[in-house]
Amino acid sequence: MRVVLAEDNALLRDGLTRILLAHDFTILHSVDNAPDLAVALADPDAEAAVLDVRLPPTLTDEGLRAAIACRSARPGFPVVVLSQWVEHLYARELLADGGGGIGYLLKDRVGDIREFVDAVRRVAGGGTVLDAEVVSAIMARPRARAVDRLSEREREVLGLMAEGRSNAAIAAQLFITPKAVDKHANSIFTKLDLPVAPDDNRRVLAVLAWLEV
Amino acid sequence: MAQRPSPLRLTGYALAQVALAVPTMLAATLVAAGGATALLVVGIPILLLGLPLLRWIADRHRAMAAEILAHPVPADRLPDDDLPLLRRLGTWGRDPMTWRELAWAFLSASVGLAVALVVVALMVCVVTLVLWWFATPQLMRLRAVVDARLLSRGSHELLEERVQVLTETRAETVEDSAAELRRIERDLHDGAQARLVALQMNLGLARDLMDTDPVAARDLLAEASTTTGAALGDIRDVVRGIHPPVLADRGLVGAVQALALDLAVPVTVTGDLSDRPSAPVETAAYFAVLECLANVTKHADAEHAWVELARRDDLLVVVVGDDGRGGADPAGGTGLRGVARRLAALDGSVRVSSPTGGPTLVTLEVPCESSSPRTTPSSGTG
Structure with missing residues (x-):
């Protein structure tokens, strides 16, 4: 490259x-x-x-x-x-x-x-x-705080998704299985009424758009 | 220089001055009589009638003198807005300008009246028209100079006041910057410096353990990496507190926009300062807005806040407003007082309007050319 x-x-x-x-x-x-x-x-x-x-x-x-x-x-x-x-x-x-x-x-x-x-x-x-520092600033805003529909774990996953991490990386960070991450991600997308994104990259952009970065 | 009024126009002024002579005498007499009997209560209504009349007449003469001399003749009265009537009367009594106006009234109704009468007479007696044409500007100018001198404070007084203000704000500024340096020293000492010491110890230990216990050495190195990150974070915080990088990059509007993005209350930022104010003005205004917005998120219970930035001639005007519950007391919190002190060093000011129930409006004004002293131009030839 x-x-x-x-x-x-x-x-x-x-x-x-x-x-x-x-x-x-x-x-x-x-x-x-x-x-x-x-x-x-x-x-x-x-x-x-x-x-x-x-x-x-x-x-x-x-x-x-x-x-x-x-x-x-x-x-x-x-x-x-x-x-x-x-x-x-x-x-x-x-x-x-x-x-x-x-x-x-x-x-x-x-x-x-x-x-x-x-x-x-x-x-x-x-x-x-x-950067995690940008994401934590974004997650402190009213828009992100409004997601009281999400569980604590789901909010963590949302934050890491906003940083652009893959499922595997999120799983490693939170000490859970990639399958569990997938479950959380699906639940987040359903609760936030986001269209299911075909791939990781689209998913990050959808999350960031929802957070009004 | 603005165009001088024509002799005809000057004669109009003279006529107005002649017409105002009797009311001037009346007002001065009322004020003198009211003042003498004020302690017997009966004087108070007399003063309430006489003083506004005197002030109004004096203002008319100030306007005429300003027009003739082509420079402002400010009244510089003590502020009396929003005061109840009797307190206002007290303010008027303490105001040196009231006494000057009273003294002026007697001169105006005697010598001043004579000058104005001469001007009018020269025009009315047709044979003296040529004399009128040439003498009127001189005579009216003479009168305007005397009026301006009596009705406005002289350059000496203004300078004395200015020195007083500068002495006070300089003392505050020196104190503030010393406190600021102590704070930075403490932050570096407790933060980055302490972490770098820890880092050095970790690295030293790791080097010693490298051969005997590589696993422990690796853990120490990982810890050292975390400590480095924390030290960098501390330094970033210190830098932001001194001069936020985004302010250097984007100027005041951009920096306030960046600030607004991360607040818990939605903030609308409007304004265009294409002609950037000087760096000290930008920095002071930025930290003032930061303080105001921090107050909004902490105390106002607001749904929405806004910041308007504008440049009016040589004045930077920033309005920070919110739709919260109001009732902010500018004297109550240390935050706003600190803002006022920092702005005072730049001849700036803070006004707070916060009725109970809101909205709260904080208006910050800072002269943009802060390096040049701001004294009202003294009466040119007078």
Whole structure:
């Protein structure tokens, strides 16, 4: 998989490069500023991108804007956005096109290498991965609190689904069987009156749409 | 500079001044008589008649002087809105402007009247028309300067007041920022720093155990990873408390939108500040809105809240409203007082309107050019 990597901190860029190379990714372009990033993202050979939100020249939210601009030119182009902090507002902007293939994660998560690589792979496959911190902010809102129809366990499953985790990952996290997760998921979809989604990716998008992220 | 009024228009003013001379004398006499007998109660109704009349007449002369001098002639009275009638009377009595107006009234009805009469006379006696044409602007300007000087505070007084305000707010600002630094120091010490110490111990232990007990070493490394995450979380919280990154990215409107998204009460954010205020103004306004919205979620019991942001000339105006139960007391909570203090350092202000039953409206106003001192321009040539 050929990825574009944008990170202005040399230490972090090296670390990310090493992690990605060790997991069968190819670094097509490695850039440290927004203008170079725009050029790199225009490369038709790129298959996915891993971007830092804050990049020179203005060190604000160039990475985020580049991701949104890139996806309006190439709908569904998989982008993983990394940041030192996460904003619900930015998650909403990234997800606004409803196309999937979006990852929005704290840089801390890179520390758990297996989890991080797995997230990049899922995003590259059209999945959606949101940081647990964003999801907990979303779950604290009235819309999510209104789901008193759901059991405590179901709310946990809903939160993990919103993070974009697969059934197997949810099962492992909650120490229950994948079958039990499936049962909870079906019950959630019935109670929230959501159409049954054909695959994992659609399911995440449906949940996020319902939560009004 | 605005166009000066024509001699004809000035003569109109002079006529008005002549016409107001008798009412001026009447009002001044009423005020003097009422004031002298106020303790015998009988003076109070006289004052209630005389003072508003005097104030009204003085205001008319202020407007004329402002027009002639082409700069504002503010009354700068003590605020008396929403006060019961008798308390209002007390405020008027304490207001130095009332005394100035009284003194002005006597001068206006004597020397001032003479000047105005000369202007009118010069026009009426047709032979002096040329003189009228050239002398009127000078005479009326002279009168306007005297009126403005008496009816508005001079630059010296304004500066004294300004120094007073600056001394107070500077002391508060220094105190606040010292407290803020202590808080940040404590947060770092108890949070990130403590966790990094724990992290270092874990890593040291793990290194020692690597050969003898690899399983325990692995557990320690896992724990170290968790501790690192927590330390990063602490640092993020500290950073948000100093200057939220989203504020730097998106400016005030975007940052308030981001803030509103995560609240338990639905908040509508409207406004457009395409011309961004300076960073200190943005930061102060952001934390003020944060405090107001925190109050809404904590106390107001509201279904819905809204934030309107606008720039009116050189003033940033932010209104935070909610449809809750009202009855918020601006003096009661430490939160709003803190907001008022922080804004005062930027010459900003906070107004709260919160009748029982709601809605509550908190209006924040901050001058945008906070680096330049805000003194009313002193009377130019006077």
